[in-house]
Amino acid sequence: MKMNKVAVIGVGLTKFGELWDQSFSDLFVEAGANAIVDAGIDGKDIDAIYLGNMSGGRFIEQEHMASLISDQAGLNPAPATRIEAACASGGLAVRQGVIAVASGMHDVVVVGGVEKMTDITSERVTQTLITAADQEWEAFLGMTFPGVYALIARRHMHEFGTTREQLAAVSVKNHANAKDNPHAQFRFDVTVEQVLGSTMVADPLTLLDCSPITDGAACIVLASPEKAKEFTDSPVYITGAGQATSTIALHDRERITVSDATINAAKAAYKMAGKGPEDIDVAEVHDCFTIAELLAIEGLGFCEIGEGGPFTEEGSTARGGKISVNTSGGLKAKGHPVGATGVAQVVEVVLQLRGEAGKRQVDADVGLTHNVGGSGGTAAVHILEK
Amino acid sequence: MTMGAPRFWRKTQSRYNLYGVKCKSCNATYFPPRKICPSCRRASKLEDVKLTPKGEVLTYTVIRSAPEGFERQTPYIMAIVKLDEGPMVTTQIVDCEPDEVEIGMAVEGVFRKIRESGKDGPIYYGFKFRPARADKDLAV
Numbered sequence: 001m002k003m004n005k006v007a008v009i010g011v012g013l014t015k016f017g018e019l020w021d022q023s024f025s026d027l028f029v030e031a032g033a034n035a036i037v038d039a040g041i042d043g044k045d046i047d048a049i050y051l052g053n054m055s056g057g058r059f060i061e062q063e064h065m066a067s068l069i070s071d072q073a074g075l076n077p078a079p080a081t082r083i084e085a086a087c088a089s090g091g092l093a094v095r096q097g098v099i100a101v102a103s104g105m106h107d108v109v110v111v112g113g114v115e116k117m118t119d120i121t122s123e124r125v126t127q128t129l130i131t132a133a134d135q136e137w138e139a140f141l142g143m144t145f146p147g148v149y150a151l152i153a154r155r156h157m158h159e160f161g162t163t164r165e166q167l168a169a170v171s172v173k174n175h176a177n178a179k180d181n182p183h184a185q186f187r188f189d190v191t192v193e194q195v196l197g198s199t200m201v202a203d204p205l206t207l208l209d210c211s212p213i214t215d216g217a218a219c220i221v222l223a224s225p226e227k228a229k230e231f232t233d234s235p236v237y238i239t240g241a242g243q244a245t246s247t248i249a250l251h252d253r254e255r256i257t258v259s260d261a262t263i264n265a266a267k268a269a270y271k272m273a274g275k276g277p278e279d280i281d282v283a284e285v286h287d288c289f290t291i292a293e294l295l296a297i298e299g300l301g302f303c304e305i306g307e308g309g310p311f312t313e314e315g316s317t318a319r320g321g322k323i324s325v326n327t328s329g330g331l332k333a334k335g336h337p338v339g340a341t342g343v344a345q346v347v348e349v350v351l352q353l354r355g356e357a358g359k360r361q362v363d364a365d366v367g368l369t370h371n372v373g374g375s376g377g378t379a380a381v382h383i384l385e386k
Numbered sequence: 387m388t389m390g391a392p393r394f395w396r397k398t399q400s401r402y403n404l405y406g407v408k409c410k411s412c413n414a415t416y417f418p419p420r421k422i423c424p425s426c427r428r429a430s431k432l433e434d435v436k437l438t439p440k441g442e443v444l445t446y447t448v449i450r451s452a453p454e455g456f457e458r459q460t461p462y463i464m465a466i467v468k469l470d471e472g473p474m475v476t477t478q479i480v481d482c483e484p485d486e487v488e489i490g491m492a493v494e495g496v497f498r499k500i501r502e503s504g505k506d507g508p509i510y511y512g513f514k515f516r517p518a519r520a521d522k523d524l525a526v
């Protein structure tokens with residue numbers, strides 16, 4: 001599958017965190033305005049809007065989000081469409097925007113991702129997040145979302161000898177990166193000892209293995225290469241886009257320690273871009289739990305299957321390592337407003353490729369984003385180049 | 387999660403008696419039941435089959451922060467059990483302390499209360515698994 005290149009001409013974020021004074025549409029409007037200013041376009045240039053959002057219905061009892069945000073952003077009557085795939089909603093929204101531009105259907109589209117998670121109690125948030133799993137055969141029987149990833153972690157430790165300390169190393173690295181990201185929710189260091197000693201949530205995962213509850217929005221502006229020239233001399237291009245599906249229930253997967261959706265999505269994206277894992281300099285991957293980052297870097301081919309633990313512990317994924325993974329702080333420390341995450345990942349990689357990542361800047365020509373829904377039922381991978 | 391009576395009732399054969407399906411085309415066994423065999427697709431020939439509630443622990447965790455309806459059960463063990471007949475199921479492991487469960491442990495199904503729904507709502511029953519005991523009759 002070959003694709004026409006698509007340019008990213010603008011990016012914008014809100015702060016990530018507990019944003020009591022901002023509503024769902026406030027978040028979109030802020031991130032959208034930042035992206036539109038960054039792109040140097042006007043509202044009338046926008047042909048369509050794609051919105052990643054996991055669960056407005058449960059988090060704020062609002063559906064029909066696309067109309068709401070287009071209305072509040074003053075973008076009517078442009079077609080606005082919401083995309084849902086649990087925690088991969090943002091990544092899939094990016095993909096729909098890419099398809100819309102690559103097909104020639106639209107010249108300029110805005111892709112947003114928003115989640116407003118702190119308007120309800122944390123118990124309700126937990127109940128909402130587990131809707132990404134099989135309700136009848138996982139959740140109904142008492143499973144939680146951290147529990148699902150704990151099952152993967154335990155088995156990964158058993159099969160490959162991955163250690164508790166190696167899992168903690170993911171959290172330590174991502175917190176260190178978030179310290180240099182002004183948008184991040186957690187801008188402080190944690191140590192391996194702190195990760196191991198924090199409250200046990202679902203053995204062997206502790207609180208500091210888990211991404212937090214976050215409000216936030218991210219936005220990007222996509223354009224055809226011809227159209228992009230009107231607004232910028234140095235766009236970043238999306239050259240590969242892959243998406244794949246696997247079983248919604250973890251127990252139905254052939255190997256629970258391997259994300260086959262990640263492998264298949266990566267394969268498609270690499271092929272489309274004519275790149276391989278060895279070409280990637282910087283990557284934003286889906287670390288909703290520390291174990292998820294190991295499955296990600298293994299599935300994306302940055303290291304062998306089962307080698308994610310030692311690869312992380314030796315510093316290969318740290319800034320300036322063999323491949324810089326989650327320079328933004330990742331879901332773990334930047335924060336994880338679920339529907340926004342896949343779009344925010346693209347924002348970070350674009351900033352890195354433009355050389356605008358400030359103190360966390362790494363040397364990079366080719367970047368990758370990787371977004372996962374649920375325990376791995378959906379995965380989306382994008383490859384970006386200068 | 388909450389589950390309305392019809393949604394629960396629809397699957398009681400599987401929830402109470404561990405009914406799955408077997409594909410006559412490829413011999414694969416599935417639990418819970420499916421309408422299509424993902425390997426054979428249009429050539430699927432699925433028929434109901436009662437599975438033997440025996441298997442081994444493939445992986446496990448201990449839930450310390452419980453969802454609604456399970457608050458009074460914490461800490462409790464959740465596991466993926468690989469049934470002797472092939473399919474894997476997510477299940478609670480009971481009659482076993484959190485520090486006793488291990489990967490590879492032989493387990494057998496038992497019929498137990500799964501959860502309550504509020505003070506006045508229905509009480510749901512279904513299968514859980516416990517360490518295998520050679521001397522007892524299986525309850526499921």
Ligand SMILES: [Zn+2]
Pocket residue numbers: 409410411412413414423424425426427430431
């Ligand atoms: Zn078959």
